[in-house]
Amino acid sequence: MDPIARLQELMEAAALPSTSLELKRNEFLKTSGSIDTRLYYIDSGSLRIFFEDEFEEHTIRLGYTGNFIASLDSFISEKPSDLYIQAIKKCRVTAYKKKDYTAFLSASIEAKEIWNSVNEWLIYQQIEREKDILIQSPKARYKRVLERSPRLFQEIPLKYIASYLRMTPETLSRLRNS
Amino acid sequence: MDPIARLQELMEAAALPSTSLELKRNEFLKTSGSIDTRLYYIDSGSLRIFFEDEFEEHTIRLGYTGNFIASLDSFISEKPSDLYIQAIKKCRVTAYKKKDYTAFLSASIEAKEIWNSVNEWLIYQQIEREKDILIQSPKARYKRVLERSPRLFQEIPLKYIASYLRMTPETLSRLRNS
Numbered sequence: 500m501d502p503i504a505r506l507q508e509l510m511e512a513a514a515l516p517s518t519s520l521e522l523k524r525n526e527f528l529k530t531s532g533s534i535d536t537r538l539y540y541i542d543s544g545s546l547r548i549f550f551e552d553e554f555e556e557h558t559i560r561l562g563y564t565g566n567f568i569a570s571l572d573s574f575i576s577e578k579p580s581d582l583y584i585q586a587i588k589k590c591r592v593t594a595y596k597k598k599d600y601t602a603f604l605s606a607s608i609e610a611k612e613i614w615n616s617v618n619e620w621l622i623y624q625q626i627e628r629e630k631d632i633l634i635q636s637p638k639a640r641y642k643r644v645l646e647r648s649p650r651l652f653q654e655i656p657l658k659y660i661a662s663y664l665r666m667t668p669e670t671l672s673r674l675r676n677s
Numbered sequence: 678m679d680p681i682a683r684l685q686e687l688m689e690a691a692a693l694p695s696t697s698l699e700l701k702r703n704e705f706l707k708t709s710g711s712i713d714t715r716l717y718y719i720d721s722g723s724l725r726i727f728f729e730d731e732f733e734e735h736t737i738r739l740g741y742t743g744n745f746i747a748s749l750d751s752f753i754s755e756k757p758s759d760l761y762i763q764a765i766k767k768c769r770v771t772a773y774k775k776k777d778y779t780a781f782l783s784a785s786i787e788a789k790e791i792w793n794s795v796n797e798w799l800i801y802q803q804i805e806r807e808k809d810i811l812i813q814s815p816k817a818r819y820k821r822v823l824e825r826s827p828r829l830f831q832e833i834p835l836k837y838i839a840s841y842l843r844m845t846p847e848t849l850s851r852l853r854n855s
Contacts (some may be wrong), residue, residue: 515831550808551816552756552811552814552817553814554814555813557808557812558813559804559808571800571801571804572804573688575801576801581808609831615793615796618800619753620753620795621800622796622799622800622803623750623753625803626678627736627803628807629737629810630735630759632807632810633728633730633735633737633810634735635731635732635733635844636729636730636732639730
């Protein structure tokens with residue numbers, strides 16, 4: 500079984516306190532400068548995480564139905580972060596507080612083991628993401644992400660995938676059609 | 678106490694099997710295409726991790742005395758990876774096999790807890806690194822890394838820091854002197 504699905508199953512079985520949130524398209528779960536230590540499970544819809552520099556927005560994570568999403572820098576450090584979490588489509592998410600989630604992990608050896616594996620998997624994915632960003636050729640960047648996450652292209656509008664891939668929407672359209 | 682120093686202390690106390698390696702300047706611990714699941718503690722000297730695309734080398738990690746270094750993608754997946762680990766200066770490193778390290782973690786609750794915190798810290802650092810790479814202004818990239826890792830500039834030659842910061846050595850020199 501997929502470890503994320505198993506984790507979600509254990510969280511439901513443990514009746515972990517949670518809040519269900521409805522988001523309109525473009526609505527924010529978190530904005531820059533705020534602390535957000537919640538973990539979100541995406542019941543439906545899709546979201547992105549981005550930050551801004553003085554020139555533009557940089558989309559750094561994309562999530563859709565069945566994924567967890569969080570401002571992990573703030574979740575880990577419990578300090579404010581400059582990340583935004585925004586709904587790309589109308590969404591329903593289940594929000595868990597860090598303290599409830601931590602108590603749940605302390606009470607379940609299986610959940611704790613899965614979480615540790617998820618963290619390792621995140622480290623691995625972030626190294627792949629770092630390569631994705633640094634590789635110079637837009638075509639090579641596109642191909643790597645298409646191979647790793649084909650579902651992304653069904654779930655997320657091209658303009659956000661283009662920002663995630665550090666290219667213009669026009670370049671991404673051209674690569675899709677070539 | 679610094680968690681990395683404490684982890685190293687526990688590893689020594691557990692008499693974890695290890696191999697001491699001497700490396701000449703520019704010598705490789707790992708090259709592209711190989712599996713390397715060892716964890717290295719840097720007793721002296723400094724090393725870098727890089728990969729190549731069709732145009733250039735990209736330095737993605739730098740390590741010096743007192744740090745651990747590993748090709749974490751291969752360490753986690755136990756598969757070949759395209760990363761290189763290379764000595765920047767003459768080095769002495771202590772190499773631990775993953776199976777010995779894993780057995781050590783299973784036998785020590787404290788070590789396991791520290792390792793889980795180190796993994797969280799890695800996730801946090803990788804998000805910061807991702808922002809470092811994406812931010813457009815070279816000056817902003819330089820300032821962020823100087824603030825977070827001032828020792829880097831004492832330990833590592835500028836040309837590798839420049840590659841790490843995605844700029845030419847000339848741009849980095851200009852920023853250092855301005």
